[in-house]
Amino acid sequence: MVPSLSDFALQEKDVLQALNKAIARDVDYVDMYVESCVTDSVSMEESLVKRAVKSISQGAGIRAVAGERTGFAYSDDLSVRDLEIAADTARYIADSPQGDNPIAVTHRSQPTQNLYSLAQPLTDITTEARVDLLNKIDVEARRYDPRITKVMASFNTEQKIFLVINSQGQLVGDVQPLSRLQITCIAEDGSNRQVGSFGGGGRVGFTFYLEQNRAMEFAREAARQAILNLGAVEAPAGTMPVVLGGGWPGILLHEAIGHGLEADFNRRKTSAFSDLVGKSVASELCTIVDDGTLPFRRGSMNIDDEGTPTSRTMLIEKGILRGYITDRLNARLMGIPLTGNGRREDFRSIVLPRMTNTFMLAGESDPQDIIRSVKNGLYAVSFGGGQVDITSGKFVFSASEAYLIEDGKVTKPVKGATLIGNGPDVLKKVSMVGHDMKLDEGIGTCGKDGQSVPVGVGLPTIKIDEMIVGGTAMG
Amino acid sequence: MSNLSTIHGDRFPELADTVLKRAKALGATEADLLVAEGDSVSVQVRMSEVDRLSKAREKVLGIRVFFGKRSASSSTSDFSKASLDRLVSDTCSLARAVVEDETSGLPAPDHMVTDIPDMDMKDDRQLTVDEEIDLARRTEQSAFSADTRITNSEGAECSAGYGSILLANSHGFIGSYASSSYSLSVSPIALDSQNGGMQRDYWYSVKRKFHELESPEKIGQEAARRTLRRLGSRTITTQEVPVIFDPETAKGLLGHISSAVSGYSLYKGASFLLGQLGKSIASDLVTVIDDGRLAGGLGSRPFDGEGLPTRKTLVVDKGVLSSYMLDTYSGRKLGMASTGNASRSVGENPTVGATNLYLSPGSYSPEEILKSMKRGLFVTDLIGFGVNLVTGDYSRGAVGFWVENGELTHPVEEVTIAGNLQQILKDIEMVGNDLEFRGRLASPTVKIRKMMVAGH
Numbered sequence: 001m002v003p004s005l006s007d008f009a010l011q012e013k014d015v016l017q018a019l020n021k022a023i024a025r026d027v028d029y030v031d032m033y034v035e036s037c038v039t040d041s042v043s044m045e046e047s048l049v050k051r052a053v054k055s056i057s058q059g060a061g062i063r064a065v066a067g068e069r070t071g072f073a074y075s076d077d078l079s080v081r082d083l084e085i086a087a088d089t090a091r092y093i094a095d096s097p098q099g100d101n102p103i104a105v106t107h108r109s110q111p112t113q114n115l116y117s118l119a120q121p122l123t124d125i126t127t128e129a130r131v132d133l134l135n136k137i138d139v140e141a142r143r144y145d146p147r148i149t150k151v152m153a154s155f156n157t158e159q160k161i162f163l164v165i166n167s168q169g170q171l172v173g174d175v176q177p178l179s180r181l182q183i184t185c186i187a188e189d190g191s192n193r194q195v196g197s198f199g200g201g202g203r204v205g206f207t208f209y210l211e212q213n214r215a216m217e218f219a220r221e222a223a224r225q226a227i228l229n230l231g232a233v234e235a236p237a238g239t240m241p242v243v244l245g246g247g248w249p250g251i252l253l254h255e256a257i258g259h260g261l262e263a264d265f266n267r268r269k270t271s272a273f274s275d276l277v278g279k280s281v282a283s284e285l286c287t288i289v290d291d292g293t294l295p296f297r298r299g300s301m302n303i304d305d306e307g308t309p310t311s312r313t314m315l316i317e318k319g320i321l322r323g324y325i326t327d328r329l330n331a332r333l334m335g336i337p338l339t340g341n342g343r344r345e346d347f348r349s350i351v352l353p354r355m356t357n358t359f360m361l362a363g364e365s366d367p368q369d370i371i372r373s374v375k376n377g378l379y380a381v382s383f384g385g386g387q388v389d390i391t392s393g394k395f396v397f398s399a400s401e402a403y404l405i406e407d408g409k410v411t412k413p414v415k416g417a418t419l420i421g422n423g424p425d426v427l428k429k430v431s432m433v434g435h436d437m438k439l440d441e442g443i444g445t446c447g448k449d450g451q452s453v454p455v456g457v458g459l460p461t462i463k464i465d466e467m468i469v470g471g472t473a474m475g
Numbered sequence: 476m477s478n479l480s481t482i483h484g485d486r487f488p489e490l491a492d493t494v495l496k497r498a499k500a501l502g503a504t505e506a507d508l509l510v511a512e513g514d515s516v517s518v519q520v521r522m523s524e525v526d527r528l529s530k531a532r533e534k535v536l537g538i539r540v541f542f543g544k545r546s547a548s549s550s551t552s553d554f555s556k557a558s559l560d561r562l563v564s565d566t567c568s569l570a571r572a573v574v575e576d577e578t579s580g581l582p583a584p585d586h587m588v589t590d591i592p593d594m595d596m597k598d599d600r601q602l603t604v605d606e607e608i609d610l611a612r613r614t615e616q617s618a619f620s621a622d623t624r625i626t627n628s629e630g631a632e633c634s635a636g637y638g639s640i641l642l643a644n645s646h647g648f649i650g651s652y653a654s655s656s657y658s659l660s661v662s663p664i665a666l667d668s669q670n671g672g673m674q675r676d677y678w679y680s681v682k683r684k685f686h687e688l689e690s691p692e693k694i695g696q697e698a699a700r701r702t703l704r705r706l707g708s709r710t711i712t713t714q715e716v717p718v719i720f721d722p723e724t725a726k727g728l729l730g731h732i733s734s735a736v737s738g739y740s741l742y743k744g745a746s747f748l749l750g751q752l753g754k755s756i757a758s759d760l761v762t763v764i765d766d767g768r769l770a771g772g773l774g775s776r777p778f779d780g781e782g783l784p785t786r787k788t789l790v791v792d793k794g795v796l797s798s799y800m801l802d803t804y805s806g807r808k809l810g811m812a813s814t815g816n817a818s819r820s821v822g823e824n825p826t827v828g829a830t831n832l833y834l835s836p837g838s839y840s841p842e843e844i845l846k847s848m849k850r851g852l853f854v855t856d857l858i859g860f861g862v863n864l865v866t867g868d869y870s871r872g873a874v875g876f877w878v879e880n881g882e883l884t885h886p887v888e889e890v891t892i893a894g895n896l897q898q899i900l901k902d903i904e905m906v907g908n909d910l911e912f913r914g915r916l917a918s919p920t921v922k923i924r925k926m927m928v929a930g931h
Binding site: 042045048049050051052053054055056057058059068069070071072073074075076086089092093126127128131149150152186188193194195235237238239268269270272348350384385386387388389390391392393394395396397398415416417418420421422468469470471472473474 | 547572710715859869870874891895
């Protein structure tokens, strides 16, 4: 299904009339983003599905860009009058009088990719089916081990419809489904209380969670982590070799490299990666891409929020920095390719260059050999959140499941290790890359400038020769 | 009732009445609703040029219905009659699909706030876009003027926002209040000639009244000072040492206490402070207060998200956990009365949130605290989310200064500090006298006896 203006009860002439209000001679570009979004959330705790929440939001954001200046305004009312007020505000950044060429829609297109068409729209999943899924999760997690004392789970879906109309005459839109199942278990053994979390999702329908008993696997996995942590020892503190498992540990790439390669920071030369294109920023074992075209993935989109088709962008090729990820504004000002990474949280937010799915390609090492090569170090397989200071390049990310490696063997689980490093240095220390590239389960959310967007990450098993591990035990 | 002076405000009470009546007509036994409306203008200036100008005007209505002990919530930004009618009937269907929850329901009718005080939270001063541009420009300019090593900037931002809230429920309660906020900030970037890198820091001011904002010149100078002092940063070796948190980072510790004493964390068994009420959880220098009625406070409000009166709650009294923070639901779960801490996003169920939460000041000046440290780490910035509120395990990336004999010797970065919050709170050995509100959480300088610092 491709949306049209009539889905928003809007007339093309009214939209163009509003857009024309925003055009001035020194304005380079104008667009309107019209969005409607329905979210449904059910959650369970104490073995009861007692919360159900629905929200409906609709609105339009209008922006005018002149040189480096952006004027932006939005309205949650789609009346012609409100759109015109928003357009007038967006135009405030312009110094010159009205433009001479009124905007007309010249190419009406639909996305050329079809990455996530679902048999059943997410809005059609009954509340009863959602409730039933969560009840089964509760039973399954508790069955895993009697020491599981609390199970909390939530299932969220979002159905977003949007259209972009711009001053180049393009009119294009997409329907983007997104869903996520999240489970948290608390395990207790005497006064020892620990937590485990797991989840997954993507631009997938309800059957995804039922296929291969996936939801029950998620439940067991959350329970397993909580029980594992009951026996975890204090994490070591200090510098040591670190092996990262495949999949979600790819958050390292997101924090250490990805944010630093977003075009806005590089245009302003505020990133630790500014002016490093063509230079070596990683070991030659590292090839890293950002790819918004993977079917059903959480970070994927047929088109970005400016209507540009998403693509696969080479960020680092055999250790050499190849390019940045861009939105229209930054691609134009920097004279570099448009990569389809212009994203926004919703109609209330401005477009920023953001990652989609960011991952490292597989290498040739056997994961077992990678672990065997470490005498004493840390093996981290699951993480909580991460954060980066773009300017200094310093980043951290926190392990939720990690083990000591002693004499080439994975031994005791450790609690709460935080890893800290410097973006432009850390990948130079990658000495082995496994052949087991894996993408994450589909739970990632990236924050930037107060806006959250869904993203994906991926990683094969890799060895980093040296990293600082923040724990409480003398390493 | 406070005056609703915004765009649609005058028709909200009528709208609330219509929606509540419709829920009743569809069989709801109880219902409440929240309408929020806001209006804001913000500008970002970078390298003296306008980078971004945003104007927003929005409204949203959220409703919660109860069918006996079953409930559901929804929200919409479309206030047309057809849309609201559909919203109410959809919410009623949702409520019928979930299970009964014995604890659920509105607060008792006689608990609702009766006398809604005027808390003086609104300034009618409207800033024009040109005024905002000028303020942001001056702030950034002041940072650049401070030192030639400031060569770049992530920009300065000035924003002003005006909002109003209306809460009504089927007990016949209806209350509203309006508020405003103004903020000014800048993030300068300095070139580090020693290692060729860059450092960034920032400074800000945020107030309900425009005339209380710090001057652009002062904010710019402070941002520049904070940025420049990071130049020449190095890492340090792994060791266990005393750690001082400056007020900006000490606020984080208060945030963790706030989460851990939330009734929701407690009844879910997800708090490291579970079962500690009445017990000593921190050094006796620690007194933590949540005050919903602090004059001019950014977290102040006359009533909470359920219409109960806000108040001043002593959370930690000389190290002893003396009160949890509760709303009606989490209070009932724990067999206690609400503390007026219901916090609510429109269309969501209430949860617990601090209002203005602060650590009472101690007797030492920040200089005296620094002088007391023979060798250790003075922390000025933290990154990462390495805090486990179930266990209290704490491990975060830190930036600050190495201290020798009571003097800052050199800036430090790329280290982590780690410990367990249960021990960290007990290890607070000095509390500063430098309490200043800059947002909803506030703390003076705090010194911790020892933490593990990981570095090279």
